[in-house]
Amino acid sequence: MRDVAIIGVGMTKFGELWEQNIRDMFAEAALKAMENANVEKIDALYVGAMSSGLYAFQEHLGSLMADYIGQVGVPAVRIESACSSGGQAVRMGFLDVASGMHDIVLVGGVEKMWDVEDGTFVLATASDQEYEAYNGVTFPGLYAMIARAYMEKYGLTREELAQVPIKNHKHAVNNPNAQYPFEIDLKTVLNSSMVADPLRLMDCSPITDGAACIILCPLDRAKEFTDKYVKIRGVGAASGPIALHDHKDLTRLEAVFLAGQRAYNMAGVTPNDINFVEVHDCFSIAEIVVAEELGFFEYGKGGKAIAEGQGTYGGKIVINPSGGLKAKGHPVGATGVAQIIEAYYQLTNQAGKRQVQNARIGMTQNMGGSGGSCVVHILEGM
Amino acid sequence: MANSQRYTREIPHRYRLEAQKFPSGFVSLPRRLVDPISGKKEFEKIKLAGFGTILTYTIIHVASDHFKFQTPFAVAIIETDEGARLTAMITDTKFEDIKIGAKVELVFRKIMEEGASGIINYGYKAKVIV
Amino acid sequence: MVGIVGYGAYVPIYRIKSSTIANQWGNDPSSIERGLMLIEKTVPGLDEDTITISIAAAKNALKRARIDPKKIGAVYIGSESHPYAVKPSGTVLIDALGIGPDVHVADFEFACKAGTEAMYVAYSHVKSGEMDYAMGIGADTSQGAPGDALEFSASAGGSAFIFGKENVVAEVLYTHSYTSDTPDFWRREYQMYPRHGGRFTGEPAYFKHILGCGRALLEKSGMKPEDFQYAVFHMPNGRFPLKVGKDLGFKQEQMTEGWIVNFMGNTYSGSSITGLTAILDVAKPGDKIFLVSFGSGAGSDGFIFQVTDKITEVQDLAPKTRDMLNTPQKVYLDYGKYVAYRKKIHFNEY
Known part of the structure; x- marks a missing residue:
């Protein structure tokens, strides 16, 4: 396998993009990434999107996007793995370049979420449609049941849980692409409307339009295009049970553990070597469970550690310097790619005020459903 | 939401709680060809008696449109006495009686309607035994 | 049997x-x-x-x-x-x-x-x-x-x-039905609520059919109201069934057990027969039960039951x-x- 580099990135602002449709958003991000990487022609295209069919009534995104970024003729496919579609697309792009099949590969993610009214229904299609969604459960509901089980088992308090979105909003203040770049306090979280008890609105990542794209090439060719590039050092992916009720321990997301182990093994590093991590905080409880599965905290201790400041600048590890899904926004298919973009900025020292000092190795973790799929990347600055 | 075709296929599991017990002890309510624990393909057909325990739960305040007029309602993950895990709405129960560890009985109820002219979807819900 | x-x-x-x-x-x-x-x-x-x-x-x-x-x-x-x-x-x-x-x-x-x-x-x-x-x-x-x-x-x-x-x-000893075309209450296709003839639902409808059915049932069986431990009639409100029972010769205490309408309302097709279940819940072997239903339109079905000694085995099973x-x-x-x-x-x- 060849080593693979990321040589350019581009994304739209995340938010309510009323003026842009799904192809407009993708084209903006893709053309920015190509310009950033100084490439005019790509060899292959991968598009991550969770549910363009239900959100935008548009399937066949590979062809559509290749057409609208002036690259008709290249092999182009869509990758779907619910909310981890973007990260899984990056993994496919990585395999494509690493295998020697293609050199210049564009990987993007996109989701147009604000065009439908019943987004709750669309997201619930990532659960077991016949045995979970049929019985009325929503995605916030699934994570609320994880939160309830975790709080009961480990004694995590409602106030401690609230520290996750408070931290992430604080990080987002310095992210110009973030949907909600402002701070919130404990009162804001605890007074926000109840979505799925015990989770309130401020525990939940928002509905977001957006697209994010990156350009991959063989590491040994990276310098031909740019001096700002990072190496993909480890890739790990795993699946878990589709239904939350089939997780033996309802306070765990085993697919995250497996994907993390695979990425650590491939990269030859341990959690102590990671300087920052972008995790999939679709709900506040998710960040806690994921940080434990990735080995940053012991099981049952992640919540208290993050509440004590161990997940921010000056703590054990900076978690979600971008603001995370909660504050940066969560256009589901784009999220996994946007996490990679944040890591790219951090490792090329372009993260501005949110720069993690001396960041050399970063990790991204992107997850689908209630832990039904997960993909982890470990990136290294050059 | 389920149209007639999809709905009819799941009737044995939803109406009668017909399940499969695999050699590892894993019990699956949906049809499966393979035991997710042991990988073995042999199983015994069983019928769940309809009693179980709440492992975790939530009270849903924001639902998808099909359940919009039922909010707030509780949903729980239940382990039946046979060891099958399932997700079910809780009915005819005061919220304060819903607790992790509470015993429930499964009852046959209307789950949702496909609008005013579509089919009516039935299935199991859980009722806390007070 | x-x-x-x-x-x-x-x-x-x-x-x-x-x-x-x-x-x-x-x-x-x-x-x-x-x-x-x-x-x-x-x-x-x-x-x-x-x-x-x-x-x-x-x-x-x-x-x-x-x-x-x-x-x-x-x-x-x-x-x-x-x-x-x-x-x-x-x-x-x-x-x-x-x-x-x-x-x-x-x-x-x-x-x-x-x-x-x-x-x-x-x-x-x-x-x-x-x-x-x-x-x-x-x-x-x-x-x-x-x-x-x-x-x-x-x-x-x-x-x-x-x-x-x-x-x-509970053995069925006798049955009888009594029917005529009497549009006292109806609901047309696509209508959400029924309509009714007000006072016309009483004498010419409810009372005529239950009395007609009840009297025929008594005659057919050769039994008298006092032969029964219990009687139950369709319960569109609290008053009608007590009145119709009295008209047939039953006493209040025979009707009390099946008279559930004051806290249940009228369960229509489930009315008199849910009263019957309340009776069976407490009945003793040998008890006789007199039941006449009423359906608008109009007709009545009557049953005479005799409870057997098996009843005590099943009363507590549900x-x-x-x-x-x-x-x-x-x-x-x-x-x-x-x-x-x-x-x-x-x-x-x-």
Whole structure:
């Protein structure tokens, strides 16, 4: 396998993009990434999107996007793995370049979420449609049941849980692409409307339009295009049970553990070597469970550690310097790619005020459903 | 939401709680060809008696449109006495009686309607035994 | 011996008080409570309908009958509130309870007597020797128009009866039916609420048919009112059944046990027969029970039952009717909630 580099990135602002449709958003991000990487022609295209069919009534995104970024003729496919579609697309792009099949590969993610009214229904299609969604459960509901089980088992308090979105909003203040770049306090979280008890609105990542794209090439060719590039050092992916009720321990997301182990093994590093991590905080409880599965905290201790400041600048590890899904926004298919973009900025020292000092190795973790799929990347600055 | 075709296929599991017990002890309510624990393909057909325990739960305040007029309602993950895990709405129960560890009985109820002219979807819900 | 081998009722936990409805429309609550003798009525939950109520009642009947559901050869559900205009209710029931697919299924409708109609046909199948077991059910989630007198009574619930030849708990001694074309109450296709002839529903309809059926049944059997421990009649309100019973020669104490209308309301196809389940819950071997239903349109079915010594074995095998009626789990609805539960307001379609 060849080593693979990321040589350019581009994304739209995340938010309510009323003026842009799904192809407009993708084209903006893709053309920015190509310009950033100084490439005019790509060899292959991968598009991550969770549910363009239900959100935008548009399937066949590979062809559509290749057409609208002036690259008709290249092999182009869509990758779907619910909310981890973007990260899984990056993994496919990585395999494509690493295998020697293609050199210049564009990987993007996109989701147009604000065009439908019943987004709750669309997201619930990532659960077991016949045995979970049929019985009325929503995605916030699934994570609320994880939160309830975790709080009961480990004694995590409602106030401690609230520290996750408070931290992430604080990080987002310095992210110009973030949907909600402002701070919130404990009162804001605890007074926000109840979505799925015990989770309130401020525990939940928002509905977001957006697209994010990156350009991959063989590491040994990276310098031909740019001096700002990072190496993909480890890739790990795993699946878990589709239904939350089939997780033996309802306070765990085993697919995250497996994907993390695979990425650590491939990269030859341990959690102590990671300087920052972008995790999939679709709900506040998710960040806690994921940080434990990735080995940053012991099981049952992640919540208290993050509440004590161990997940921010000056703590054990900076978690979600971008603001995370909660504050940066969560256009589901784009999220996994946007996490990679944040890591790219951090490792090329372009993260501005949110720069993690001396960041050399970063990790991204992107997850689908209630832990039904997960993909982890470990990136290294050059 | 389920149209007639999809709905009819799941009737044995939803109406009668017909399940499969695999050699590892894993019990699956949906049809499966393979035991997710042991990988073995042999199983015994069983019928769940309809009693179980709440492992975790939530009270849903924001639902998808099909359940919009039922909010707030509780949903729980239940382990039946046979060891099958399932997700079910809780009915005819005061919220304060819903607790992790509470015993429930499964009852046959209307789950949702496909609008005013579509089919009516039935299935199991859980009722806390007070 | 042919008769009931298993019986079961189901009563939802939701209630609305007559006074809540009366206050909504500016009526005097005490005139409803005293005049119609209605204190409160049952309301189906948001997730309940005639099908789920029939299934819950039939499950209780199966618990008492202790038979393999596959042995049931026919299932009839009588109701004026079948959830589908076209598509049977009974098919859901047989698939939920593991009856069939070798089974005869039909849905019946005859205003408030569809339940006894279902029982009559189920009983006849067993008596003829056509099959070993047959089930008749009456259940309803009836609607009264907002502001109409029916709104005080139209309620939800139902009962199921399995007929057979072995281990009979209540033998059917005599039956009689009495029918004429009397449009005292009706609901046309696509109409949400029924209409009725007001006072015309009384003397020429309810009383004429129950008295006609009841007198013929007494004559046919050669029995007198005093031969019975219990009597139960269709209960459109509290007053009518007590009056019609008295007219036939029954005394108040014979009618008390089956008279559940004051806290249950009128469960239409489930009315008199749910009263019957309340009687069977407490009946002793040898007791005789006199039952006459009434369905607008109009007709009455009458049954004379004799309780056997098997009754005491089954009474405790399923929830008792009055226990369900008086459950501490009761939830009282205000009028706004009631209107939403009964879908009396127009919702957006999603």
